[in-house]
Amino acid sequence: MDNLNKKENFKVPEGYFKDFNTNLSLKRTRNPFIVPSNYFEDFQINTKKIKSQRKSINLKKMIMPVAASIIFGFFIFNLLPNNNDFEIDYEVELYSLNDSELIDYINFDNIKTENLLDQDNSYNYFVNTISYEDDLLILD
Amino acid sequence: MNKEESLIKDLKDSAKKDLAFETLVNLYKEKLYYQIRRIVLNHDDTDDVLQNVFIKVYKGINKFKGDSKLSTWMYRIAYNESINFLKLKEKKYFFSSEIMMSTMINKLKEDPYFDGDETAIKLQSIMAKLPEKQKLIFQMKYYEDLKFTEISEILGVTVGALKASYHIAKKKIIDELKLNQTF
Numbered sequence: 001m002d003n004l005n006k007k008e009n010f011k012v013p014e015g016y017f018k019d020f021n022t023n024l025s026l027k028r029t030r031n032p033f034i035v036p037s038n039y040f041e042d043f044q045i046n047t048k049k050i051k052s053q054r055k056s057i058n059l060k061k062m063i064m065p066v067a068a069s070i071i072f073g074f075f076i077f078n079l080l081p082n083n084n085d086f087e088i089d090y091e092v093e094l095y096s097l098n099d100s101e102l103i104d105y106i107n108f109d110n111i112k113t114e115n116l117l118d119q120d121n122s123y124n125y126f127v128n129t130i131s132y133e134d135d136l137l138i139l140d
Numbered sequence: 141m142n143k144e145e146s147l148i149k150d151l152k153d154s155a156k157k158d159l160a161f162e163t164l165v166n167l168y169k170e171k172l173y174y175q176i177r178r179i180v181l182n183h184d185d186t187d188d189v190l191q192n193v194f195i196k197v198y199k200g201i202n203k204f205k206g207d208s209k210l211s212t213w214m215y216r217i218a219y220n221e222s223i224n225f226l227k228l229k230e231k232k233y234f235f236s237s238e239i240m241m242s243t244m245i246n247k248l249k250e251d252p253y254f255d256g257d258e259t260a261i262k263l264q265s266i267m268a269k270l271p272e273k274q275k276l277i278f279q280m281k282y283y284e285d286l287k288f289t290e291i292s293e294i295l296g297v298t299v300g301a302l303k304a305s306y307h308i309a310k311k312k313i314i315d316e317l318k319l320n321q322t323f
Contacts, residue, residue: 019314031283032256033177039187043169045194047158 144210151201161198168211169194171284172218178279179222181244181264183253189225193218208293215286215294219276241268259317266316270309277302278309 150160172193177186196217204213230240245265248254256264267275273295280286280294288299288306297305 019318031174032254032260033174033183034253034255035173035183036253039183040170040173043165043190045161045165045191045198047161047198050195050198 145206148201148204148206148210157201161194164197164210165194168214171211172214175215175218175280175284176222178283179219179276180225181248182251185225185229189218189221192225193221196221209290212290212293215290219294223272238268262317262320263313266313270312273297274305274309277305278313281306282310 147160147164150156151164169190173186173190176189176193177183180186180189193214197214204210230237233240235243242265245261245268248256248261248264267278270278276295277291280291288302291302292299
């Protein structure tokens with residue numbers, strides 16, 4: 001009988017006692033997250049707001065393609081057929097300017113001064129390259 | 141027709157939708173809250189994500205085909221919303237996920253809505269080091285007592301792989317905690 005009492009019939013999973021303290025500390029920490037008081041009682045979702053959100057999203061979805069197509073149409077209409085008109089207008093405008101106004105149109109940053117001919121050089125070039133026919137034209 | 145089927149039917153019926161939705165919110169707000177909270181950690185962020193989850197449920201209920209339980213479908217939305225929220229936060233603050241997690245865990249110490257001791261914070265930081273899916277599997281099983289079949293539907297992982305992941309995660313956590321054991 002004594003031997004029977006001493007024998008332990010119940011078995012525990014391997015490592016159970018070894019991991020007991022760790023498992024206990026894990027269980028102690030089950031839910032450390034707390035919520036403000038009455039949070040769940042007061043929690044509600046405003047379905048009317050969702051519906052109005054949905055409407056505005058649909059509207060946005062419609063506005064964007066319409067706006068894009070209007071802008072696209074505007075550019076196509078104005079740029080493609082009127083391209084030449086624009087250049088002509090630009091030229092007419094330039095011709096109508098006086099010298100001091102014209103100077104505002106010139107971007108001096110893009111002009112390489114080293115490439116400009118000085119007056120002596122241009123005179124020499126003119127004298128050396130003038131033909132007989134040119135001479136006659138000048139005399140006229 | 142059981143309760144869930146009748147609730148789904150009402151949710152899809154425009155005349156009964158709002159009332160059914162209120163019932164749905166009352167049934168699941170707490171469960172979903174804690175599921176989200178364990179991922180995003182602080183209360184205010186959890187509240188934002190929870191609101192978004194319910195809005196998505198409201199808008200998307202007609203797309204729910206009933207292939208899984210309604211709760212599983214909602215868990216999946218909550219899981220996706222939480223992960224997306226963290227990714228957006230990482231982008232917003234130019235943080236890597238590791239740095240952001242450790243920052244969030246450090247903030248827990250001063251968080252008035254966190255009631256954990258050193259072990260709880262240690263547990264959070266150990267979990268943060270686990271691969272994302274392993275961490276979620278551990279949380280769903282350990283904290284929420286979800287069945288492996290349910291977790292399988294939420295995460296799209298086979299039950300066998302889930303069981304293996306859970307045991308690996310648990311072993312890692314226990315081993316790490318043992319290293320820091322003070323009693």
